[in-house]
Amino acid sequence: MKNKPKLYSILLLGIVLLLASSLIACEPQSSSAPPTQKPPVSKSVPSSPPEQPPSALVEAKVVRVIDGDTIEVSIAGKSYKVRYIGIDTPETVHPSKPVECFGKEATEKNRELVDGKTVRLEKDVSETDSYGRLLRYVWVGDIFVNDYLVREGYAYACTYPPDVKYTEQFVQAQREARENNRGLWAACQQTTVQPPPTSQISLTIVSVTSPVSPGAYATLKARAPPGAQCTITVYYKSGPSTAQGLYPKQADSNGDVSWTWKVGTRTTPGSWRIVVNATLNTETVSQETYFTVE
Numbered sequence: 169m170k171n172k173p174k175l176y177s178i179l180l181l182g183i184v185l186l187l188a189s190s191l192i193a194c195e196p197q198s199s200s201a202p203p204t205q206k207p208p209v210s211k212s213v214p215s216s217p218p219e220q221p222p223s224a225l226v227e228a229k230v231v232r233v234i235d236g237d238t239i240e241v242s243i244a245g246k247s248y249k250v251r252y253i254g255i256d257t258p259e260t261v262h263p264s265k266p267v268e269c270f271g272k273e274a275t276e277k278n279r280e281l282v283d284g285k286t287v288r289l290e291k292d293v294s295e296t297d298s299y300g301r302l303l304r305y306v307w308v309g310d311i312f313v314n315d316y317l318v319r320e321g322y323a324y325a326c327t328y329p330p331d332v333k334y335t336e337q338f339v340q341a342q343r344e345a346r347e348n349n350r351g352l353w354a355a356c357q358q359t360t361v362q363p364p365p366t367s368q369i370s371l372t373i374v375s376v377t378s379p380v381s382p383g384a385y386a387t388l389k390a391r392a393p394p395g396a397q398c399t400i401t402v403y404y405k406s407g408p409s410t411a412q413g414l415y416p417k418q419a420d421s422n423g424d425v426s427w428t429w430k431v432g433t434r435t436t437p438g439s440w441r442i443v444v445n446a447t448l449n450t451e452t453v454s455q456e457t458y459f460t461v462e
Contacts, residue, residue: 225290230282235260236274236322238301239282241289251301252314253292254338256326256439258352268456269356274322281316282308292331303331318342321351324439324458328405339437339462343379346460356457369393371446371453378459383433386459389426392419392446400427403441419446435461 228241228248236257239250258268260275290305297303306313314334317323318341325338346353370393377386392398396419402409413429439458446453 225288227286228289229286230284233275233279233283236271236278236317239278239306241287249299249301250289250304250306251297251299252317252323253303253305253331254325254327254334255314255318255323257317257323258356270322270352273351273355274317277317277320277322278313281311281313282306287313292333294331305334314338315341319345319350321345321353324352325437325460327436327438329436335437339460342439342460343462346378369396369446369448369451369453371396371444371455373442373444373455373457376442376457376459379462380431380459382431382435382437382461385428385430387426387428388442388444388457388459389424390444390446390455391423392425393448394419394421394423396423396425396446396448398425398447399445401443402429403443404432405436405438431461437461 226243228243228250230239231242231247232240234240234249237252237255239252241248241250257274257278258271259265260267260271285308288307289302290307292303292305294303314323315337318325318338325335325342327335327338345351372391374389374391376388380386388400390398397416398419399416400414402411402414409429409432411429411432413427417425417427419425439460442457442459444455444457446455
């Protein structure tokens with residue numbers, strides 16, 4: 169019984185230590201990371217209009233239609249020229265080119281679609297082209313203007329990387345327009361350039377392989393005066409093609425002449441211009457057409 173006080177002392181000490189450890193455990197622990205704080209609320213300060221419009225989809229008022237694939241718009245009181253992405257319409261205002269077949273019709277259709285209206289502009293990758301024009305897809309109401317112009321035969325699909333978001337859609341739209349003989353596909357593809365009345369030289373593009381896949385061969389057949397010296401130039405995005413087979417030729421005794429060349433495996437899908445020239449007795453005529461790489 170003499171050991172009871174000692175036992176009580178040990179039990180009491182244990183209880184005290186237990187209580188002390190419990191109190192320490194309940195104290196908040198410090199952390200090396202700073203506490204999360206709500207960001208201060210800043211008062212908005214009006215900013216001056218940006219030099220370029222926002223890169224996201226924005227509304228704009230069309231103030232002028234320049235041609236079939238270029239417009240001028242107003243955004244927040246500032247004017248911008250806008251070039252439609254992924255398409256190309258025949259020229260009407262080029263300083264060094266004549267008005268091309270179906271160019272006026274394409275301009276008038278573009279004017280009918282967007283002139284004076286509020287449109288929505290969609291950016292792809294590039295902000296502007298080498299002329300400082302905004303590069304955009306254009307929507308008016310539920311109409312995708314770029315697609316509409318190709319699908320109805322007012323424009324060619326013409327892709328310039330890196331802006332390729334709708335390339336497949338435009339190529340399909342062009343195929344539909346071509347197969348249904350819409351617009352320029354009916355009016356322009358086999359048109360012979362008319363020489364002056366006193367000239368005896370004429371040139372006709374008889375056929376061209378289209379569409380054609382990258383890496384495949386294309387053939388263009390033409391008819392010129394027998395013995396005429398003929399040349400062909402195929403224009404891609406990078407410039408005139410240097411493919412073998414595109415060398416000058418002389419029309420045979422029937423006036424027939426043709427070229428066959430291989431389309432590069434890395435050729436960008438789209439419609440590409442071909443120019444054929446025929447020269448006889450110092451007189452030269454030219455004929456243009458397009459072929460499609462899909």
